[in-house]
Amino acid sequence: MKLIIQETPTEVADYVAKYVIDKINAAKPTAEKPYILGLPTGSSPVQVYQRLIEHHKAGTVSFKNVITFNMDEYVGLPEDHPQSYHSFMKHNLFDHIDINLANVNILNGNATDLQKECEEYEAKIKSVGGVDLFLGGIGTDGHIAFNEPGSSLSSTTRIKTLADDTIIANARFFDGDVKKVPRMALTVGVATVMAAKEVVIIITGAHKAFALYKAVEEEATGELRVKTVKYFKGLKSTW
Numbered sequence: 001m002k003l004i005i006q007e008t009p010t011e012v013a014d015y016v017a018k019y020v021i022d023k024i025n026a027a028k029p030t031a032e033k034p035y036i037l038g039l040p041t042g043s044s045p046v047q048v049y050q051r052l053i054e055h056h057k058a059g060t061v062s063f064k065n066v067i068t069f070n071m072d073e074y075v076g077l078p079e080d081h082p083q084s085y086h087s088f089m090k091h092n093l094f095d096h097i098d099i100n101l102a103n104v105n106i107l108n109g110n111a112t113d114l115q116k117e118c119e120e121y122e123a124k125i126k127s128v129g130g131v132d133l134f135l136g137g138i139g140t141d142g143h144i145a146f147n148e149p150g151s152s153l154s155s156t157t158r159i160k161t162l163a164d165d166t167i168i169a170n171a172r173f174f175d176g177d178v179k180k181v182p183r184m185a186l187t188v189g190v191a192t193v194m195a196a197k198e199v200v201i202i203i204t205g206a207h208k209a210f211a212l213y214k215a216v217e218e219e220a221t222g223e224l225r226v227k228t229v230k231y232f233k234g235l236k237s238t239w
Ligand SMILES: N[C@@H]1[C@@H](O)[C@H](O)[C@@H](COP(=O)(O)O)O[C@@H]1O
Pocket: 040, 041, 042, 043, 044, 045, 071, 072, 136, 137, 138, 139, 140, 143, 144, 145, 146, 166
């Protein structure tokens, strides 16, 4: 693991965007041998996406032969809902770059068979040869994608009930109303992310300091147990 410390969120975004662009350009992707990029939502990647758009407009990177797989999506939220991850990706990135929309993969949280949707997504990642670079953020409890505390390290794409902390954190996107936040999501698993050739996690803000400290300096044991208990207790609460 490599820890890259930058002074400001803007410098983090500059660094990560340049890293992604250098990787895509070094791979010289073609239609036969595309570059496979895993992508997150949330506030953490927004500035990175802005930089990618700027670089694309300046002609320093093309996404023509890039295939993307997003990490997660809410269950039951219409695709065109402003807070769906489909909408997020469209507005924050895909509408502004030269990606072929047929190369964009985002889990369908409205599929009639959610289990099948997850299995097919995992299989599709494998069928293109796996993810070259998975970009991610983390929640304050250290979760990646929607792999809430207690998620198995061997987990793959599946349906997940959201932790109370995540619902509270994400209520800011739903008029501050926890009742409007979907209770469930489809998410790639921890093993799905770890199977990528490279993983880059963007962590900014004091509220993420504890999660970062745990990830870097300690084995996630004691605290994980506390969060795990909290998660399972949270499942029982009613809003
Ligand atoms: N499913 C997303 C995660 O993928 C994201 O990393 C996390 C942190 O979001 P933010 O970057 O806004 O802090 O929020 C949600 O839970």
